[in-house]
Amino acid sequence: MARYALRRLLIAIPTLLAISFIIFALLDLAPSDPTANLPLTIPPEVREKIRLSLGLGEPFVVRYFKWLEQFMINEPLNVLEQWTGWTIGDSENRLRVLSWATRSPVTDLIVERLPQTLWVVGMSYVIAVLIAVPIGVISAYRQYSLFDQIGTFISMLGFSIPTFFTGLLLIVIFSVWLGWLPSIYDTTHVVRDWDSFVFQVKQMLMPTMVLALANASQISRFMRASMLDNLNQDYVRTARAKGLRERVVVLVHVLRNSLIPVVTVIALGVPTIFGGAIITEQIFRVNGIGQLLIIGIEGADIPLVQTLTFIFAILIVVFNLIADLIYGMLDPRIRYD
Amino acid sequence: MAFDSPKAGETLVRVADLKVHFPIHAGLIRRQVGTVRAVDGVSFDVARGETLGLVGESGCGKSTTGRAVLRLVDATAGRIEMAGTDIASLGSEALRRMRPRMQMIFQDPHASLNPRMTVGSIVAEPLSEHGTLRGSARQRRVEELLDAVGLNPSFANRYPHEFSGGQRQRIGIARALALDPDFIVCDEPIAALDVSIQAQVVNLLEELQERLGLTYLFISHDLSMVRHIADRVAVMYLGKIVELADREALYGAPKHPYTQALLSAVPIPNPKVEATRRHIILKGDVPSPANPPSGCRFRTRCPIAEARCAAEEPAWRKLDDGRHVACHFAT
Amino acid sequence: MTPLRRLLVASVACAAMTATAAQAQRGADGQLNIIYWQAPSTMNPFLSGGTKEVEASSMVIEPLASYDNDGNIVPRLAVELPTVENGGVSADLTSITWKLKPGVKWSDGSDFTAEDAVFTWKYCTAPDGGCAQSSYFEGVANMEAVDPLTLKITFAEPKPFPYTALVGAESPIIQKKQFENCMGAKAPECTQQNFNPIGTGPFVVKEFRANDVITLEANPNYREADKPRFQTVLFKGGGDAASAARSVLETGEFDYAWNLQIEPEVLERMEGAGKGKLVSAFATSVERILINFTNPDPALGPDARSVYKDDGSNAHPILNDIRVRKALSLAIDRPLLNDLGYGKTGRPVCNVLPGPDIYASTANDACLVQDIEAAKALLDEAGWAPGSDGVRVKDGRRLSLLYQTSTNSVRQSFQSLIKQWWAEIGVETELRNISASVFFGGDPASPDTFQKFYADVEMYTNNFSGVDPEAYMADWRCDAIPGPATQWQGSNINRYCNPDYDALSKKMASTAALADRAELAKAMNDMLMQDYVLLPLIHRSGTSAHSVTLAGVKMNDWDSELWNIADWHRAK
Numbered sequence A: 001m002a003r004y005a006l007r008r009l010l011i012a013i014p015t016l017l018a019i020s021f022i023i024f025a026l027l028d029l030a031p032s033d034p035t036a037n038l039p040l041t042i043p044p045e046v047r048e049k050i051r052l053s054l055g056l057g058e059p060f061v062v063r064y065f066k067w068l069e070q071f072m073i074n075e076p077l078n079v080l081e082q083w084t085g086w087t088i089g090d091s092e093n094r095l096r097v098l099s100w101a102t103r104s105p106v107t108d109l110i111v112e113r114l115p116q117t118l119w120v121v122g123m124s125y126v127i128a129v130l131i132a133v134p135i136g137v138i139s140a141y142r143q144y145s146l147f148d149q150i151g152t153f154i155s156m157l158g159f160s161i162p163t164f165f166t167g168l169l170l171i172v173i174f175s176v177w178l179g180w181l182p183s184i185y186d187t188t189h190v191v192r193d194w195d196s197f198v199f200q201v202k203q204m205l206m207p208t209m210v211l212a213l214a215n216a217s218q219i220s221r222f223m224r225a226s227m228l229d230n231l232n233q234d235y236v237r238t239a240r241a242k243g244l245r246e247r248v249v250v251l252v253h254v255l256r257n258s259l260i261p262v263v264t265v266i267a268l269g270v271p272t273i274f275g276g277a278i279i280t281e282q283i284f285r286v287n288g289i290g291q292l293l294i295i296g297i298e299g300a301d302i303p304l305v306q307t308l309t310f311i312f313a314i315l316i317v318v319f320n321l322i323a324d325l326i327y328g329m330l331d332p333r334i335r336y337d
Numbered sequence B: 001m002a003f004d005s006p007k008a009g010e011t012l013v014r015v016a017d018l019k020v021h022f023p024i025h026a027g028l029i030r031r032q033v034g035t036v037r038a039v040d041g042v043s044f045d046v047a048r049g050e051t052l053g054l055v056g057e058s059g060c061g062k063s064t065t066g067r068a069v070l071r072l073v074d075a076t077a078g079r080i081e082m083a084g085t086d087i088a089s090l091g092s093e094a095l096r097r098m099r100p101r102m103q104m105i106f107q108d109p110h111a112s113l114n115p116r117m118t119v120g121s122i123v124a125e126p127l128s129e130h131g132t133l134r135g136s137a138r139q140r141r142v143e144e145l146l147d148a149v150g151l152n153p154s155f156a157n158r159y160p161h162e163f164s165g166g167q168r169q170r171i172g173i174a175r176a177l178a179l180d181p182d183f184i185v186c187d188e189p190i191a192a193l194d195v196s197i198q199a200q201v202v203n204l205l206e207e208l209q210e211r212l213g214l215t216y217l218f219i220s221h222d223l224s225m226v227r228h229i230a231d232r233v234a235v236m237y238l239g240k241i242v243e244l245a246d247r248e249a250l251y252g253a254p255k256h257p258y259t260q261a262l263l264s265a266v267p268i269p270n271p272k273v274e275a276t277r278r279h280i281i282l283k284g285d286v287p288s289p290a291n292p293p294s295g296c297r298f299r300t301r302c303p304i305a306e307a308r309c310a311a312e313e314p315a316w317r318k319l320d321d322g323r324h325v326a327c328h329f330a331t
Numbered sequence C: 001m002t003p004l005r006r007l008l009v010a011s012v013a014c015a016a017m018t019a020t021a022a023q024a025q026r027g028a029d030g031q032l033n034i035i036y037w038q039a040p041s042t043m044n045p046f047l048s049g050g051t052k053e054v055e056a057s058s059m060v061i062e063p064l065a066s067y068d069n070d071g072n073i074v075p076r077l078a079v080e081l082p083t084v085e086n087g088g089v090s091a092d093l094t095s096i097t098w099k100l101k102p103g104v105k106w107s108d109g110s111d112f113t114a115e116d117a118v119f120t121w122k123y124c125t126a127p128d129g130g131c132a133q134s135s136y137f138e139g140v141a142n143m144e145a146v147d148p149l150t151l152k153i154t155f156a157e158p159k160p161f162p163y164t165a166l167v168g169a170e171s172p173i174i175q176k177k178q179f180e181n182c183m184g185a186k187a188p189e190c191t192q193q194n195f196n197p198i199g200t201g202p203f204v205v206k207e208f209r210a211n212d213v214i215t216l217e218a219n220p221n222y223r224e225a226d227k228p229r230f231q232t233v234l235f236k237g238g239g240d241a242a243s244a245a246r247s248v249l250e251t252g253e254f255d256y257a258w259n260l261q262i263e264p265e266v267l268e269r270m271e272g273a274g275k276g277k278l279v280s281a282f283a284t285s286v287e288r289i290l291i292n293f294t295n296p297d298p299a300l301g302p303d304a305r306s307v308y309k310d311d312g313s314n315a316h317p318i319l320n321d322i323r324v325r326k327a328l329s330l331a332i333d334r335p336l337l338n339d340l341g342y343g344k345t346g347r348p349v350c351n352v353l354p355g356p357d358i359y360a361s362t363a364n365d366a367c368l369v370q371d372i373e374a375a376k377a378l379l380d381e382a383g384w385a386p387g388s389d390g391v392r393v394k395d396g397r398r399l400s401l402l403y404q405t406s407t408n409s410v411r412q413s414f415q416s417l418i419k420q421w422w423a424e425i426g427v428e429t430e431l432r433n434i435s436a437s438v439f440f441g442g443d444p445a446s447p448d449t450f451q452k453f454y455a456d457v458e459m460y461t462n463n464f465s466g467v468d469p470e471a472y473m474a475d476w477r478c479d480a481i482p483g484p485a486t487q488w489q490g491s492n493i494n495r496y497c498n499p500d501y502d503a504l505s506k507k508m509a510s511t512a513a514l515a516d517r518a519e520l521a522k523a524m525n526d527m528l529m530q531d532y533v534l535l536p537l538i539h540r541s542g543t544s545a546h547s548v549t550l551a552g553v554k555m556n557d558w559d560s561e562l563w564n565i566a567d568w569h570r571a572k
């Protein structure tokens, strides 16, 4: 397994390099202007100077390799230095990937935003899984029952209603009418005591639930389908024939086998947590990674968008590998060598 | 029921008017729109120590019958007596306590073994569940069982997928034997195996029956194999048993037109006889069990059907030689 | 009273008023919550130039003088406004000497001096710095600190309006000590400095999270001991205008929300909840339709399409005729447009230069009344006869126009209304909308920018910063026409060229007296209007909302809306 993982990682390197080039080129070639959003009162000559100061005067290839060096070498070195406190080489003058809009290092922006994204989006994912698995199991076990019908209906809603709608609906109900929950997430809030913890729960509640509904709809469908696949298998009859209690049959034999594909689906979904939830973050002002990306796109902050997209690409590649490895660990029929 | 099994032992299993219907769901909200009458009123007895063969075309309800007899599916109607206890209406806990006495060997030895459990734990699980053995005693019992079915006991730590089909079926048998059952339903236990392996497994089953005094309900669509192993044979068509007789009587002189047709399709090793034999070719397809024909269910394909067959369902009659047949014209 | 003196008097009155109102202590009113639905990306306005960054930083760093809510210049870090009369501006108009307020301290406790002002000039004009506000320092030949409290700015040529450099929120003073090592190409690397500038303003950055939220505290060294009234400010960004409005007007979570350009009826309904008030201020933003004076025919090559030619050979085949331009203007019902798109946040307008008041002409107000019949008569007179399908034709050419603008729901509804009106007078209109980032992006390779103007008419909003229209009115000079030779840079998007207009513009550049300047600016405005070079539609306000519990807000569209945040306080 270790050798397999290593081999996959080695293959991933050229893949990622190719992806990095494609991302860089696509974003670079797309018509965009970082000064487009500035007020028209700023004269064109000044705009031109701004563009030059952003390095846009240099040829494409030079900018690509600069970015690659900054992202692949300088940023990791920098992270290493921050963790260990060492000084490696000329760290003062090491160029980092700078965002055009903020003129600050892109990785710092990302690190600053990870907590809220992981809390809200990550928590919603955890909740989604916790809700979806039992719902999927019960729906499959009691296929066509009232429970199953209601579950199917709700997950259809979760699938088809966009989060901007559910989000707005919740805000109107719980913030405007009832005034129970804040409609705007305070990213500076620090949990110190019980009261501040309660506030944190309150402000996380709506965005988390909106996302959890969407995610749970999907996962519960997977879970249900996978359970149904397994429930009709002979090994389940075997288990019943052995005289196992129904609970053991379903929860040990059927569920464990049904979870194999679901776990990989869940693992494949993890990169989307880091990607944040663009719309939900916008609506509730969670201002995490998703919102960072959208601001970057709107403001033509190309280095920011390039770096974020590339990090997503890395995460996707890595979690694909992890999903495969998990599959191998869970399913003894799969052997990697 | 009034017929005697040749081995004249006590009746172990008695099935009376068993029905298993499955709902059909359709439409957007998956409403029930009909029923599949997979098993629609079958009755038979199995005597202790005997092998009852159950044959019929695929889809006629053999597996469902076998599963219902073991309460692996719930019966819609009818009685299933296991050593005098009606298990059709038994509560789940009481049923669970009955489980060790009746077991099943499945057609697909791959699908019937939990892929995430080692062979050892598959065999040991019923032992721990019913609390009969623990610790090293259980370990020894597993090894003993694997040995009994001709597997190397050191394979206990391997997973099912590491074995060949024949070996896997042996694991399935070892597992079925773990709790010392009296009665085993063998649902086409060899159909998925290579021909070269089939005989070995059948021999193993016979040998175990001999040694452990097992009672079998042996389901198969392979008439020659049933002839080899069964003492008596029941022939099923579209959810009903159409003929039930001693092996020799049935193979020697089939009385029901469907049995006759089935047997005429079995090649006979003697080429001379084979060349002169009359083959009955059945026309048409098997009707849907969701919507069976009126009267005699076989009438749509029966070569000798008459008007009466559509109007009147043939009675389950006992003929003079002791066999049972469901045909108006069988004598 | 000369207009300039009037400015001064007003500012003194203003200062006196705030002084009496200030009874409470610094920080006594707790926290102020502000929401800007576009989040600031830096606190250094020299590196961004965006309105949101300028406004956020205006709480921290200050210019020598600001514009108040009436467009008057009021001294801030300066003792008074230098004029020719008080000797602050040299008689030949080539230098201005600012006296700085004594005792002003940076938030780190050090003294604010003229050296800092000189440094700011050097910082913004350093090569490779890409300073977004460098146009404020145009014409500045030198700055020197005569003494710690005296700043002398020398201009390369006489500067009749010398209040540009270091005046207004877009041109504030940063601390020399802090930014000394951040000049030129090093500017973007000074993240710590750019996010946490040391200032003289009422607040200090405590934590800056780019594009998300800023927390600020009262500046302990602020020059007025009892201000600011709020101890902390939470400045949240992100989302959209409607939900920002909701958070003030409906849920009351925030005290102040900026730039609420949303449908007027939605805003009014929200205001009905009673938790907050809408405030608007009008400065110089005008939504207008620009007429292309050159031929945008795609059949012409890139060197001729929408390119101005001296000899008039590339004039617009239809719109070169003033009667057509006038007819287009007559057909528009401006008040109706305003009701539908802007409501209280706008007003119909007939001038491209709508303010300050002294510059606003009244000569063109007839445009407020739609007159379809007059428009039709004009087109008849111009020889455009109605064709069989209702579209006018002349010499085999259909009266058909391509009308482009940026993608934006209000603009698209304007487009379709105007298309209808123009259809009534026999003008066929093809509509086109382009993503704002492309339309306003300066990519010379893109055919879809507003500068390229590959259309017959186009619509957008423009304005000018500050209160002096000289540079803005110079936009329509012949030498500002964009074209391939200038990489399509140039502010005369119309490609309008009129020697009389240029002469007025030149004259203004050398006229000092405010009244004369006003006459000249009005004359230029009237010339543009009466020549139908552009059709002004709506005078747009800055519209914000504040909670009913927040007092002291003086909505200001000339400067930062937060210009007087030191005076904001909780309503008792």
Ligand SMILES: Nc1ncnc2c1ncn2[C@@H]1O[C@H](COP(=O)(O)OP(=O)(O)O)[C@@H](O)[C@H]1O
Pocket (backbone or CB within 6 Å): B022, B023, B036, B037, B038, B056, B057, B058, B059, B060, B061, B062, B063, B064, B065, B289
């Ligand atoms: N769980 C079930 N749900 C619905 N229909 C079933 C189910 N199991 C079996 N059937 C139907 O019942 C009939 C008999 O099936 P089965 O007993 O498997 O036949 P055999 O074993 O003789 O091939 C078939 O038509 C089959 O489709």
Ligand code: SF4
Pocket (backbone or CB within 6 Å): B256, B257, B258, B296, B297, B298, B299, B300, B302, B303, B304, B305, B306, B309, B314, B326, B327, B328, B329, B330
């Ligand atoms: S009852 Fe009629 S249809 Fe049925 S088997 Fe006998 S002859 Fe054929």
Ligand SMILES: [Mg+2]
Pocket (backbone or CB within 6 Å): B059, B062, B063, B064, B188
């Ligand atoms: Mg079967």
